[in-house]
Amino acid sequence: MRWTWQLEDPTGAPVDPASLDLEVSDWDSQGDAESWLGENWRDLLERGIATVTLFEGGTKVYGPMGLAAT
Known part of the structure; x- marks a missing residue:
């Protein structure tokens, strides 16, 4: 199985990494x-x-996890 990150905006909506010029x-x-x-x-x-x-594959392992320090 492959491990992937889904990136999300402040509303929790998925963000396409290409839209941010990220790979x-x-x-x-x-x-x-x-x-x-x-x-x-x-x-x-x-x-x-x-x-x-x-x-992992199509199975959510954990998240959403915030990136901002609190």
Whole structure:
């Protein structure tokens, strides 16, 4: 199974990464997907992404998870 992040705007609506000139890949493992998010969450937040949801294949693993510090 492949691991993917769904990017979401402040209303929770999914955002197409291409609309932000981003290329978001998919990963072989949950750890790889989470590492990518750890390296890129600030950039995503600056581009208007408020939350993300992690999927394994078509199954939601967790989320939505907010990117803003509280």
